[in-house]
Amino acid sequence: MxxxxxxxxxxxxxxxxxxxxxxxxxxxxxxxxxxxxxxxxxxxxxxxxxxxxxxxxxxxxxxxxxxxxxxxxxxxxxxxGLPPTIAIEQRSASSNPRSTVATTTEIYDYCRLLFARAGTPHCWVCKKVISSQHASQIVDSILARPADTRIQICAPIIRGQKGEHKEVFVHIQREGFVRVRVDDEIYDAKSAPSLDKNKKHDIAAVVDRLVLKDGIRIRLADSIETALKMGDGVVNVMIQEPDGQKNNGGEGHWHDVLYSEKYACNDHPEASLAELSPRLFSFNSPYGACRACDGLGTILEFDPDLIVSDKNISLENGAVEAWRKGGKRMNIYYNRLIKRFCRYFGIRKSDPFSSIPAAVRKILMYGTTEKDAKKYGHRFEGVIPNLVHRWKNTTSEFVKARLHSYLSESPCARCGGTRLRQEATAVTIGKKSISTVTGMSIEEAHDYFQSLKLDTEKTLIAAQPHIDHKLQTGANFFQRLGGDQ
Incomplete structure (x- = not known):
């Protein structure tokens, strides 16, 4: 039949x-x-x-x-004539700004593995290949700082992990350390705070506190070696420069410098990597995401073209739209502000916005620099800094919604739209960073993975979990599928 x-x-x-x-x-x-x-x-x-x-x-x-x-x-x-049937449920598409073709298809997971295991890290300041630092090199770098610099040597034990970590505090006391650093605060080890188990925490043992001076090298070297051993090859040095101590009554600002036995630049100690791990290359992880845009690649900024949508209107007639739509008291305040601005910078408030000199328009939008203040003899906050201040401090949802209409998305200036920290984009394979590779077309990525040449050691590392094979297979599949079309 x-x-x-x-x-x-x-x-x-x-x-x-x-x-x-x-x-x-x-x-x-x-x-x-x-x-x-x-x-x-x-x-x-x-x-x-x-x-x-x-x-x-x-x-x-x-x-x-x-x-x-x-x-x-x-x-x-x-x-x-009816065969077995299937039906696909209709759902509304959800737009996730963190999803890409590479993340959805899991190709990006293999890219992260490849760069973590076979990538070559570079200093993001001078672009030189960085290598591991020995304890003696770390000591030399610290001693190169001015005399009387105060330092605290910390051994990182917990880095960005959830939990109460009670056993860590017990371990630190057993090792003989009397101080502990928890989430950037110093505590007595016996009175360490109770931690929220649902939040991520950083915990470090304070190994030693020193003032740089002659004859300190041996003690410093011993403390660095102890911290490296306890911190699994990583030591965090808190530094307070002598100038900061004098200007602030001995309580100047402390800043951290991370040293690693694994990867660091000799010329730029701040360009250090604690480890090359897959999470460093994930813009969905706080360890890999750009600090400025949180891994989105774009940021919301006040747009001058939205603030002044009609360049033919004068300042007195409300060219600055964001300052025109306030209450009565706000309008009076901003009108006085505009009058002072016109008087300070020698323009007429009746002139169209487009006729104002570009340098003065820039001051109106962004405020005076030190150079501008000296030239004109006056300071001005600027429209955009004023709106940023209002945006951050208002508790009114109505004001938030109104100010939001003057915001627009723009590429993140810090990461250039790559979404990743500078440490991650400074790691390359075949002179290409992971952001460059993921920005390729399917055909370009296919050719890149096919032509990739690694040294013997890195080839073995990449082949061990079949990373290279998975990437080539994925690129081949998308090329056959017509992913570039």
Whole structure:
């Protein structure tokens, strides 16, 4: 018996179908269209799909049927030529700004593994290849700082991990350390704070506190070696420069310098990597994401073209739209501010905005620099700094919504839209960073992975979990699929 060429439905009465007889061609793309309520879904899903599923389930054993949903028999007289059916649920598409083709297809996961295991890190300041630092090199770098510099040598034990970490505090005390640094605050080890187990924390043992002076090298070297051992090859040095101590009564600002036995630049100690791990290359991880844009690649900024949408309007007639739509008191305040601005910088408030010199327009938008203040003899906050201040400090949802209309997305200036920290983009394979590779077209990425040449050690590392094979296979698949089209 030959295979039927149609699905023949006779006497379909499901829902609002009125005794429908229809032949639907098989092995073809068939579109069911019609007015709302005409019975499209009743025919396609509640009749054809339901009967196909029901008959398929009936063909299975009683044991298998108990695990499957049983569908009701639709109201039809007869249906023939019906194969087993499937239906795809319709859902509204959700736009996730953190999803890309590479992350969705998991190709990016293999890219992260490849760069973490076979990448060559560079200093993001001077672009030189960086290598591991020995304890003696770390000591030399610290001693190169001015005399009387205060330092605190810390051994990082917990870095960005959730938990209460009570056992860590016990371990630090057993090792003989009397101070501990928890989330950038110094505590006595015996009175360490209770931590929220649902939040991420940083914990370090304070190994030593020193003032740089002659004869300190041996003690410093011992403390650095102890910290490196306890911190798994990483030591964090808190530094307070002598100038900061004098200007602030001995309580100047401290800043951190991270040293690592693994990767660091000799000329720029701040360009250090604690480790090359896959999470460093993830813009969905706080360790890999750009600090400025949080891994989105774009930031919301006040847009001068939205603030002054009509360049032909004068300042007195409300060219600065964001300052025009306030309450009565706010309008009076901003009108006085504009009058002072025009008087300070030698322009007429009746002139169209477009006729104001570019240098003065820039001051109006962004405020005076030190150079501007000396030239004109006056200071001005600027429209955009004023709006930023209001945006950050207002508690009114209405004001927030109104100010939001003057914001626009622009590429993040810090990461250049790569979404990643500078430490991650400074790691290369074949002179390409991971952001450059993921920005390639499918064809370019295919050629890159095919032509990739690694030294013997890195080839073995990349081949161990079949990273290189997975990437080439993925690129081949998308090229055949027509992903560039």
């Amino acid at each position: 030959s295979e039927p060429k149609v699905i023949r439905v006779t006497g379909a009465c499901e829902h609002n179908l009125k005794n429908i007889d229809i032949d639907i061609p098989r092995d073809q793309l068939v579109v069911v269209t019609g007015l709302s309520g005409s019975g499209k879904s009743s025919l396609a899903f509640d009749t054809i799909y339901a009967e196909g599923q029901r008959k398929y389930v009936e063909s299975l054993s009683a044991y298998a049927r108990q695990f499957l949903e049983q569908m009701q028999k639709p109201h039809i007289e007869h249906i023939e």
